[in-house]
Amino acid sequence: MNSTFKNLDYGKLKTYSIHDRKSMVDIRDFSKPWTKGGSFSDFLSTLPSILAGKDLHHVIEAVSTAAKNKRKVCFAMGGHVIKTGMSPLIIDLMEKNVLSMISMNGSGIIHDLETALTGRTSEDVAASLGNGSFGMAKETSDLLNLAIQQSKEKSIGLGQAVGELILSENLKFKDTSLLASGAAAKIPVTVHVALGTDIIHMHPEFDAAACGAASHLDFKLFASHIAELEKGVFINAGSAVIMPEVFLKAVTLVRNLGHILDDFTTVNLDFIRHYRPMTNVVNRPTLGKGKGYSIVGHHEILIPLIAAGVIENL
Numbered sequence: 001m002n003s004t005f006k007n008l009d010y011g012k013l014k015t016y017s018i019h020d021r022k023s024m025v026d027i028r029d030f031s032k033p034w035t036k037g038g039s040f041s042d043f044l045s046t047l048p049s050i051l052a053g054k055d056l057h058h059v060i061e062a063v064s065t066a067a068k069n070k071r072k073v074c075f076a077m078g079g080h081v082i083k084t085g086m087s088p089l090i091i092d093l094m095e096k097n098v099l100s101m102i103s104m105n106g107s108g109i110i111h112d113l114e115t116a117l118t119g120r121t122s123e124d125v126a127a128s129l130g131n132g133s134f135g136m137a138k139e140t141s142d143l144l145n146l147a148i149q150q151s152k153e154k155s156i157g158l159g160q161a162v163g164e165l166i167l168s169e170n171l172k173f174k175d176t177s178l179l180a181s182g183a184a185a186k187i188p189v190t191v192h193v194a195l196g197t198d199i200i201h202m203h204p205e206f207d208a209a210a211c212g213a214a215s216h217l218d219f220k221l222f223a224s225h226i227a228e229l230e231k232g233v234f235i236n237a238g239s240a241v242i243m244p245e246v247f248l249k250a251v252t253l254v255r256n257l258g259h260i261l262d263d264f265t266t267v268n269l270d271f272i273r274h275y276r277p278m279t280n281v282v283n284r285p286t287l288g289k290g291k292g293y294s295i296v297g298h299h300e301i302l303i304p305l306i307a308a309g310v311i312e313n314l
Contacts, residue, residue, distance in 0.1 A: 064313035072232035079107030135199030
């Protein structure tokens, strides 16, 4: 092997003063040590104004400002948000008139109803899949399929139907239910179902046509709120496919109909960056005046931080 090479003249290297250079990190943005006995606002002020720390401050400020100005703050989610125990915090933000609408995929109504019914949810799939018992809980199927039938009879959306059923059945833990809380407070909770993805779709009493019609009504309700999202905030927590796709379709629909949707904030919260939330929530819809943020972390840490920060600001 020939290792011969032409020696470069390093003496001609051009340099400049570091004092004239733009630097991306400044010590004024560094974290500050915690002082025992401080408040939560004090804690937030200790976070570095760098990367996710900076983004967290911006998200808290965007949600707080939208709520103060009575702009829409829409919270979309996957079922995992319920399974990580976040329902009480979301309900609290609904009651404080911070959140204007809650939206979820089909798994959300399962975990929400089971929690309202028994105070527990999330079966051990690995343990029950082998013998074919996965997804065969009778009460879950009976109640949710009853709600689907009632949505058909009343011509209402799926979220409202499940919420009203939880209230009418006076389920023991109804106070932990996002759907029941939404129905009681007249705050829309929309449900966006992909047929074949949820356990109740396997049961013989499942009415796919009624479920689809009720979910489509919820899409129309969802779109009506996205039409008023200007200066507001849309948050997607833990939905990797369904809610980002629903959001993107609603955005193009309302723009096509002539609604102004240019200056708003979007946020994606999850413990991994997925393609659709990044493109369909954070990046594409906000091109222009909008701002999009993606903060990586666990729901059970990020959502309490943001909720507490917003409450402190309000």
